[in-house]
Each structure stands twice: as structure tokens, then as C-alpha cells.
Amino acid sequence: MSGIIDVLHFAVDGLTTQQQAIANNLANSETPGYTAQDVNFQTSLAQALSSSGGGTATVTTTPSQALPATNGNNVNTGNQLVAAEQNTLQYQATVDLLNSQFRLVQGAAGGSFA
Numbered sequence: 001m002s003g004i005i006d007v008l009h010f011a012v013d014g015l016t017t018q019q020q021a022i023a024n025n026l027a028n029s030e031t032p033g034y035t036a037q038d039v040n041f042q043t044s045l046a047q048a049l050s051s052s053g054g055g056t057a058t059v060t061t062t063p064s065q066a067l068p069a070t071n072g073n074n075v076n077t078g079n080q081l082v083a084a085e086q087n088t089l090q091y092q093a094t095v096d097l098l099n100s101q102f103r104l105v106q107g108a109a110g111g112s113f114a
Contacts, residue, residue: 004101005098005101005102005105007045007049008094008097008098008101009098010041010045010057011041011045011090011094012091012094012095012098013041013059014039014041014042014045014059015041015087015090015091015094016091017039017041017059017061018039018041018083018087019084019087019088019091021037021038021039021061022080022083022084022087023084024037025037025064025075025080026075026077026080026081026084028073028075029073029075029077029080030073031073032071032072032073033071033072033073034072034073034074034075035063035064035068035073035074036063036064036066036074036075036076036080037061037062037063037064038061038062038063038064038065039059039060039061040059040060040062041057041058041059041060044057044058044059044060045057
């Protein structure tokens, strides 16, 4: 990964994928046999950032390892709601950082701050 804008763009993509998985999990919270999905991109991003030549980060979606209820569904609605709120806050903060970077580039290019 190179450049802060690339890193922030990847984070927005990862957070978007994570929000979609959380929404699917919540939508299927009463579906018998449904297995919740977990999304991870933070570990890969941290490894790419710490790599000496700039590594490649990936977004991975895997089945949740949580134990299923008697109907075979392993969605924990409370945990998913907390995850949704955390994800929303992270997304908002990341987009704010990305917008700040764009304003810096615009200012350096002689543009006005709107």
C-alpha cells in the first residue's frame, strides 16, 4: 500500500464490506441454519502498513465460529448491533480523514477550501 489516500480508501472498502455482512447477519438472525459471516481487513491492513516495501491488504469474509443455537443459527443479535454501531463510527471517522486529505491536496494545488 502506498499513500494515505490509498490506505483510507481501502479502509472505507473494508468497512463497507463489514457493514454489509453485519446487515446480512441481522437480516438472517431468525433463519434456521444460517451461519453468520465475519469480515476482517484490519489485520491485513496493519501487516501491509508495517511491511518494508508496502504490502498488499485484503478483505476476507469467513463463517463465524460462534456456537449455533438449537435452530442451527449462530447470529448473536446483540453482538451484531454493537458491531454495527462500531462500524458506523469507524466509517464516519475514516471518511472524515479521507475528506481532510482531499482538502489538503486541493489546497496544495491552489484550490479553495469549500
